[in-house]
Amino acid sequence: MASEPTNLAISPAFTFSASTFQKLHPLEYFRKFASQGVRPDGRLLSSFRPTTVHYGVITTADGSAMVRMGGTTVVCGVKAEVAEPRLHAPDQGYLVPNVELSPICSSAFRPGAPSEQAQVVSEQIHRVLQESKVLDLKELCIEEGKAVWSLWVDVVCVSYDGNICDAALTSVMAALSNVRIRKPTYEEGVVKVAGVDLLDDENSFRLNLARTPLSVSFALLDTDLILLADPNSAEESISQGQIVITLDETGQLCAVSKVGAASSSQQLLKQCIERARERSQELRRIMNQEQ
Amino acid sequence: MASFVKQTFEPVVSTNLYPRSQIDIYLQVIQQDGGMLQACINAATLALIDAGIAMTDYVCACTAGWIEREAAIDLNYIEESSDTSEVTIAMLPKSGKVTLAQMESRLHVDKLEEVLSLAGEGCKQIHQVLDKTIRDRAEDLARKMAA
Numbered sequence: 001m002a003s004e005p006t007n008l009a010i011s012p013a014f015t016f017s018a019s020t021f022q023k024l025h026p027l028e029y030f031r032k033f034a035s036q037g038v039r040p041d042g043r044l045l046s047s048f049r050p051t052t053v054h055y056g057v058i059t060t061a062d063g064s065a066m067v068r069m070g071g072t073t074v075v076c077g078v079k080a081e082v083a084e085p086r087l088h089a090p091d092q093g094y095l096v097p098n099v100e101l102s103p104i105c106s107s108a109f110r111p112g113a114p115s116e117q118a119q120v121v122s123e124q125i126h127r128v129l130q131e132s133k134v135l136d137l138k139e140l141c142i143e144e145g146k147a148v149w150s151l152w153v154d155v156v157c158v159s160y161d162g163n164i165c166d167a168a169l170t171s172v173m174a175a176l177s178n179v180r181i182r183k184p185t186y187e188e189g190v191v192k193v194a195g196v197d198l199l200d201d202e203n204s205f206r207l208n209l210a211r212t213p214l215s216v217s218f219a220l221l222d223t224d225l226i227l228l229a230d231p232n233s234a235e236e237s238i239s240q241g242q243i244v245i246t247l248d249e250t251g252q253l254c255a256v257s258k259v260g261a262a263s264s265s266q267q268l269l270k271q272c273i274e275r276a277r278e279r280s281q282e283l284r285r286i287m288n289q290e291q
Numbered sequence: 292m293a294s295f296v297k298q299t300f301e302p303v304v305s306t307n308l309y310p311r312s313q314i315d316i317y318l319q320v321i322q323q324d325g326g327m328l329q330a331c332i333n334a335a336t337l338a339l340i341d342a343g344i345a346m347t348d349y350v351c352a353c354t355a356g357w358i359e360r361e362a363a364i365d366l367n368y369i370e371e372s373s374d375t376s377e378v379t380i381a382m383l384p385k386s387g388k389v390t391l392a393q394m395e396s397r398l399h400v401d402k403l404e405e406v407l408s409l410a411g412e413g414c415k416q417i418h419q420v421l422d423k424t425i426r427d428r429a430e431d432l433a434r435k436m437a438a
Contacts, residue, residue, distance in 0.1 A: 120294045131396045258392035259298040
């Protein structure tokens with residue numbers, strides 16, 4: 001690809017392979033596809049990647065689920081532990097969600113303390129669970145003031161290809177619906193959770209989810225005002241903004257978030273909410289199929 | 292919250308004028324009575340202008356919510372803690388563009404539009420206050436330098 005010495009009238013033109021072009025000019029590469037109304041992976045601008053949900057993937061956990069959205073795979077495990085209740089809520093248990101983005105899923109992440117992205121996603125899940133009152137925490141009480149169930153909800157990303165928010169929240173909802181906790185006995189200050197027999201409706205209880213909020217994310221390319229549904233990691237790195245719409249099963253909004261990318265948004269938000277409604281129904285169908 | 296502030300200012304601050312440098316924004320909450328994110332964004336706007344950092348426009352933020360069948364702006368802590376929905380908007384007043392829209396509680400879709408437009412109005416009011424403050428300060432400084 002080097003040019004010939006200057007005494008030649010013509011020097012050979014630069015030619016790139018597609019993957020080289022993508023590395024050098026990612027935005028231009030993307031625009032060539034977007035001008036035709038498609039994306040580099042062949043989807044339409046408003047299409048979502050194929051999604052699968054599997055339940056009970058971790059037998060040692062009290063509840064678990066694995067969600068795949070295209071190349072993004074997350075596994076969520078829920079573990080119930082007897083703990084002392086928090087001082088301000090002696091008759092309520094609590095949920096502790098945590099999202100882990102480690103080098104196993106992508107070379108973009110470094111080992112060590114949770115990155116900002118992981119913390120933001122964990123916090124988002126915590127807020128949705130809290131504000132939408134997904135679970136009546138009083139159901140997790142064993143003995144008021146003394147012992148309650150604390151649920152450790154751990155989401156581990158196994159493979160990262162963008163849109164961790166949707167995959168993580170979907171896996172949390174799926175895992176929570178899969179949880180079975182053995183009924184404890186409480187006497188003289190000691191909680192007994194015993195038994196080697198298999199869990200059934202007699203000796204265990206399931207969680208009663210008041211609602212199941214699911215989120216739908218879009219990436220925003222400001223310069224072209226292009227909206228991409230379910231961005232993969234390449235699209236996330238070239239986009240300037242993100243819109244996340246969280247809806248429950250009745251179609252009511254649980255959370256709306258729009259960050260980055262200045263835009264006159266009323267029309268855009270409406271469009272997103274419409275698309276998010278359809279997608280949320282589709283996701284629920286997929287979740288119910290597997291159960 | 293820090294992540295939101297960062298993402299709100301990223302498209303607005305002209306970082307291409309300050310190559311190979313980092314701009315740190317430190318926000319200290321001294322007293323809380325609702326609307327923390329909006330206060331942080333407004334304070335950061337004033338601080339950045341005071342520091343002389345080039346921005347394409349002011350960033351004005353305002354909250355709005357739905358209280359008992361009425362939309363209201365700038366909810367305080369008591370109103371926030373009750374079971375109402377609250378939306379925070381950060382807007383660029385000149386162009387009317389929205390850089391941040393944040394809502395974390397349940398709201399009916401039909402009500403969202405009204406609440407968003409009310410928050411937008413609030414942002415314009417905040418812009419007038421911020422603008423007046425900046426201009427007064429600039430005149431003050433100019434007077435002191437001329438003396």
